[in-house]
Amino acid sequence: MTHYLTDPLQYVFIQRALVAAVIIGVLCAALGTFVVLRRMAVVGHALTHSALPGLVIAYLMGTSLFAGALIATVATALGIGFLARDENVYEDTLVGMVPNIMFAFGILLISTTRSFRDLFSMLFGNILGVTEGDLHLIMLIAAVSLLALFLFYKELKLFSVDPNYAKTIGLPVKLMHYGILLFLSFTVVVGIQAVGTVLTNALLVIPVAAARLLTDRLGRMMALSCVFAVISAIGGIYLSYYFGSASGASIVMFASLIFAIAWIGSKFR
Amino acid sequence: MKFSYCQHRHDAPDPKAPALEIKGLGVSYASEEKLALKDFDISVPAGSAMALVGPNGAGKSTLFKAICGLLPVRTGNIRVFGHPLGACHHRVVYLPQRSEIDWHFPISVLDLVVMGRYVYLGWFNRPQKRDIDIARHALKEMNVLDLADRQISKLSGGQQQRVLIARALSQNADLLLLDEPLNAVDVSTRQTVAEVLHKIKAQGKTVIVATHYYDQEEGRYDKAIYLKDGKKISGADHKEDPTHKDCDCT
Numbered sequence: 001m002t003h004y005l006t007d008p009l010q011y012v013f014i015q016r017a018l019v020a021a022v023i024i025g026v027l028c029a030a031l032g033t034f035v036v037l038r039r040m041a042v043v044g045h046a047l048t049h050s051a052l053p054g055l056v057i058a059y060l061m062g063t064s065l066f067a068g069a070l071i072a073t074v075a076t077a078l079g080i081g082f083l084a085r086d087e088n089v090y091e092d093t094l095v096g097m098v099p100n101i102m103f104a105f106g107i108l109l110i111s112t113t114r115s116f117r118d119l120f121s122m123l124f125g126n127i128l129g130v131t132e133g134d135l136h137l138i139m140l141i142a143a144v145s146l147l148a149l150f151l152f153y154k155e156l157k158l159f160s161v162d163p164n165y166a167k168t169i170g171l172p173v174k175l176m177h178y179g180i181l182l183f184l185s186f187t188v189v190v191g192i193q194a195v196g197t198v199l200t201n202a203l204l205v206i207p208v209a210a211a212r213l214l215t216d217r218l219g220r221m222m223a224l225s226c227v228f229a230v231i232s233a234i235g236g237i238y239l240s241y242y243f244g245s246a247s248g249a250s251i252v253m254f255a256s257l258i259f260a261i262a263w264i265g266s267k268f269r
Numbered sequence: 270m271k272f273s274y275c276q277h278r279h280d281a282p283d284p285k286a287p288a289l290e291i292k293g294l295g296v297s298y299a300s301e302e303k304l305a306l307k308d309f310d311i312s313v314p315a316g317s318a319m320a321l322v323g324p325n326g327a328g329k330s331t332l333f334k335a336i337c338g339l340l341p342v343r344t345g346n347i348r349v350f351g352h353p354l355g356a357c358h359h360r361v362v363y364l365p366q367r368s369e370i371d372w373h374f375p376i377s378v379l380d381l382v383v384m385g386r387y388v389y390l391g392w393f394n395r396p397q398k399r400d401i402d403i404a405r406h407a408l409k410e411m412n413v414l415d416l417a418d419r420q421i422s423k424l425s426g427g428q429q430q431r432v433l434i435a436r437a438l439s440q441n442a443d444l445l446l447l448d449e450p451l452n453a454v455d456v457s458t459r460q461t462v463a464e465v466l467h468k469i470k471a472q473g474k475t476v477i478v479a480t481h482y483y484d485q486e487e488g489r490y491d492k493a494i495y496l497k498d499g500k501k502i503s504g505a506d507h508k509e510d511p512t513h514k515d516c517d518c519t
Contacts, residue, residue, distance in 0.1 A: 037374060151393060158384050161374040161421075165436075168337040168363050169388040170274035216375045216420040 008241045013128055020130045020138050021233030021251070024194045025203070027142045029211075029225035030149055031187045032204035034180065036212065038160050041205045042095050043080075043181070047188045048200040049099035050076035052106030055122045055197070060113065065122075066137055069192055073185035076102060081178060103197075125196035125248030127237065134193060141186050148183060156180075157218060194233065195248035206255040207232060210262035214269075228258045272392040286351025288444050288475035289313040289336065293345030296328075296335040304343060305331040306499045313477065315350070315443070318470045318489060321479040323496035329479035330366070331499070333446045337363040349444060359388045362442035366449055367429050372422050378432050379417040382407055385439030400439075407438035410468075412461050427458030434465060445469065447478045463489060 008014045035044050051069040058068025080098055084091040110119050121129065130138070149156070159166045159176050167173045191200035211224035236251030243250075294309040306328040313319055321329045334340040336347055338354055347354050349361055362385070385407070386400040396404075408414040411431040416424065424432060430450055437445055447466075451459050466476055466489065478490070495502045 037371075154387065154390075154395065155392070157376065157380075158387060160371065161376060161381065162365070162370050162384070164334075164339055164365055164369055165363070165384070167339055168361075169359070172274075212375070216422070217377070218375045218380075221375050 004242075005238075008238065013130075014237065014241065016130050016132070016135055017127045017237050017247070018234060020135055021127055021194060021237055022230050023138055023142045024127075024190050025207070025229030025233040026226045027145055027187050028191050028200075028203040029207045029229035030146060030222055031183060032208045032229075033211075033218070033222045033225055034149075034156055034160060035184060035204055036208040037218075038180070040180070040184070041201065042092070043077075044184060044188065044204045045201040046080065046095045046099040047073045047077055047181075047185055048192065048197050050102035051188060051192055052103050052122060052197050053109060054106075055192070056106050056109040059122075060109070066134070066189055066193075069189040070185060072102065073188050074182060077181035077185050078178070081181065121196065122192075123196045123198050124246055125192060125194050125199065125251075127194045127233075127247045127251075128240065130193060138190050138193065141190050145183050145186050148179075152176075152179075195251050199248050199252045202252040202255060203229060203232070206252070206259050210255075210259040213259075213262045213266040228255065228262075232258060271390075271394065274388065274391055283351030284315075286315075286348070287312045288315040288317070288350060289477070290348045290351075291336075291345065294332075294335065294342065294347060295344035296331050296340050297343055298331075298340065304499060306335065309345070309499075309501060311494060311501075313475060315475050316470065316473045317491045318466065318476045318478070320490040320493040321477055321496065322493050326498075327496040328499040329496055330448050332496075333363055333448055333477075333479065336446060337361060339363075359440070360443045362437040362440045362445050364433050364437050364445065364447040364450060366452070367426065367433065370421075370429075370433070372424070372429065374421065376421060377417065378408070378413070378419050378421055378424070379404055381421055381432060382436045382439050385436040388440060403441070404435070404439045407435040408432070410438055410465060411435045425455075427454040430454050430458055431461060434462060438465070438469075442474070444475045445477070447476065449479055449481065451480060 009018075032044075035041055051073045054068035054070070054072025054075075055065050056068075057072075058065045061068075076098055080091065080094045083089055083094055106122075107119075110122075155166070155171055155176065159171060159173060163173055166176075187204065188200055191203050194200075195203050207228035208221070208225045210228050211221045215221050215224060232255035233251050235254040236247060239245055239250040239254065240247040289311065290313075291309055291311045294306060295304045296306040297304045309328075309332065321332065323329055331340065335342055336349070336354075342354070379401070382404040383396050383400055386396055386403060390396065390400070405414060405417065408417055411434055413428060413431045413435065416428060416432070421429075421432070434447070434450065437447075450462050454462070466478070469476055
């Protein structure tokens with residue numbers, strides 16, 4: 001029976017995919033906790049979709065896809081923040097509008113190449129194709145982002161529950177808001193490798209939403225979210241290995257199954 | 270090692286200066302040209318209790334937010350314990366209206382009250398046993414220590430108010446700005462709040478309370494300031510004002 005678990009591990013690309021999945025799962029869930037609690041899930045959605053033109057341009061230029069996606073998401077995050085300063089342009093309108101423009105721009109660019117083969121992995125991820133170099137970059141981004149979360153955990157908590165009080169005691173709340181957007185951009189770029197631009201937001205939100213159903217303490221919620229995300233990521237890879245399904249979609253479906261179980265479980269608490 | 274939050278120095282209060290001195294203050298919200306508070310002067314001696322009375326939209330919350338640095342000062346100046354704004358912010362605490370807090374956030378009552386200690390901890394330092402003890406003592410003062418482990422969404426309106434005051438107490442500030450602390454709370458909370466305000470004043474601290482209930486509580490304050498449409502008015506004008514009835518001053 002155990003050979004079902006061990007068989008896939010004979011392949012180096014599966015081993016790499018599992019390590020990447022665990023790291024990406026932990027990172028998405030940890031940051032996703034604040035994304036969900038600060039009601040920023042829609043911003044995460046905007047950033048994931050905005051990465052596409054960056055990915056395509058980097059692909060066409062033959063440079064790092066990570067760098068392309070990172071530049072596009074950071075530019076979108078800062079752009080939305082900047083344009084929202086105009087009172088006549090509502091922030092939620094921008095968040096609804098900008099990603100569609102960026103996504104359309106990405107599709108337009110890739111259509112000029114007459115090849116839609118690589119578009120599939122950009123849209124839906126290809127964690128089984130993670131290279132050694134990708135893995136190192138994922139580790140670096142995750143280490144920096146998780147360290148920042150650990151160092152500023154107390155301030156993020158206060159900023160989320162009572163931003164006005166945070167400001168009165170001197171916390172730079174605008175800077176913190178942009179900081180969250182920046183680290184969200186990092187996380188999105190890493191998540192795209194696993195589940196693609198279309199589904200990354202699911203990895204940020206679904207494990208956290210499931211954990212929220214089962215606990216009302218922030219620390220426990222974060223830990224549970226990480227466990228759920230890691231289970232989803234590993235489960236999705238095995239599902240993909242044995243049934244030949246798309247890895248990104250399998251991961252998200254696994255996370256959705258956990259959410260459904262948590263929802264049912266929460267009704268019996 | 271301590272890394273204080275952005276720009277805020279922790280100067281000691283000047284013992285000879287009033288707790289709050291405001292001259293020619295004009296404040297507006299970022300999205301509006303019109304001043305929400307204009308030509309406002311006030312001097313509040315240290316150790317006094319003052320009521321800020323006026324209907325909704327009179328400028329009470331605007332004044333508090335300007336004193337705390339939440340709104341930019343357009344004209345005039347504000348001095349707190351003899352220092353310009355921001356120089357001794359750890360000595361000032363603003364108790365917002367309850368609607369400004371995310372009560373569904375997954376933290377306990379004790380976690381929320383411990384946040385009153387963050388200003389002393391600064392970046393990177395975690396709350397220590399002493400901070401937890403101070404927070405628990407503040408909860409005890411407000412008669413809600415038994416709620417310490419409860420999730421904040423499971424509090425009634427009166428309990429929420431007591432917990433917010435406990436957070437203000439745990440900050441150990443010398444100037445407390447309380448925005449409608451008695452709005453929509455039960456009788457026992459009103460009594461507890463009144464007792465605590467009395468105790469705070471007896472400790473030499475300064476309290477300014479924005480209230481709709483001044484007529485019922487006149488004896489608790491040394492002075493009242495009346496506001497209407499962002500301007501200071503006299504007590505007589507306030508009584509004659511047709512909007513006076515909005516204040517529930519029965």
